[in-house]
Amino acid sequence: MTAADPAAAANLAFVESPVQLLNVLEWSHHTGRRDLTVVVLSPTDPMSRGQLRRMAGIARDEGVAVRWQEARTGRGSLPRTLRDLAPLLRAAERVIVGDPFSRYVQLLLTLFGPRALTVVDDGTATMEFTAQLARGERLVRWHRPGGLRAPREIALAPVTALARRRLAPAGRRSVEVFTALPVEAPPGTTVTPNRFAWTRARFGPPRLTRGADLVGTSLVETGVVDPDRYAQAVAALAAAHGATRYFAHRRESVEKLHRIAVTTGLEIVRPELPLELIARRGPIGRTLLSFPSTVVHTLPPALAGTGITITVCAIAPEWLRATASPRARGFLAGVTESARSAHGLSLTGA
Structure with missing residues (x-):
């Protein structure tokens, strides 16, 4: 397995921000799991891309395989990304995500249900995610204004609903939240404290x-x-x-x-x-x-x-x-x- 062209790994992480990648490294250090491939679903804003490039370099120095995926380059990028990632998703035993509210992540989870799932911090939204999961509510970011739902949100409602089920423990699927935030574990979910030992x-x-x-x-x-x-x-x-x-x-x-x-x-x-x-x-x-x-x-x-x-x-x-x-x-x-x-x-x- 090389950093330039990562092969299928038992643990597959999808990150969209530098903080998500940092917390994936903390999870790997905490668990001792080295069979890890990180897929960067690259954002479009320059500051995030720059920080992610530098974090990807640090991850490679730690022996982690990193795949940079231009997932938002315009028409055709979504089906191309899904096609490229399908083999990795099918082979992965555990999927690690940093933003369960991400439409991209939700779509990936609906197409390929993971055997085991870990959610790492991307921000204070982890607190809202665990609370909504425990209450059985639809996944909505805490700062999203109330009132009528946007047409795009209504159109994606079936995807969000299925993703929410995939983000919850069911049958043989285990769900872990690896977090530095004070959250209560939803029923059937494991919360593992992130102490930033690697950092x-x-x-x-x-x-x-x-x-x-x-x-x-x-x-x-x-x-x-x-x-x-x-x-x-x-x-x-x-x-x-x-x-x-x-x-x-x-x-x-x-x-x-x-x-x-x-x-x-x-x-x-x-x-x-x-x-x-x-x-x-x-x-x-x-x-x-x-x-x-x-x-x-x-x-x-x-x-x-x-x-x-x-x-x-x-x-x-x-x-x-x-x-x-x-x-x-x-x-x-x-x-x-x-x-x-x-x-x-x-x-x-x-």
């Missing part, structure tokens, strides 16, 4: 700076938080805590980041790898400030023993857009409170 062994410990760093979020881009409120909050946090750098999320817009740089004087850093690895490599501030997102659960285990303090900034209700999902307020509050409870993080306001 801690592979990188660091980091060199610490005296100041504070602020971690950005894509809540504006996903339509949850008002952009003006967000910019004001970033400015207030930077002033109150003496932050000097802003680590941008890969999906944050250039226009928003330019505004933050101009109005706050913060140095904008666009990481080349997931923040968990960047923070382990350093240099990094002794204090990290973050809005409620995945990193308030992943950074504590990744940075354990480094002396770094992580502080979470709650999202005030008035920051939310009028069009935000009705679930957004409660979900974000839950992320904040669970981070405080699970990791003892301090809370600050802006």
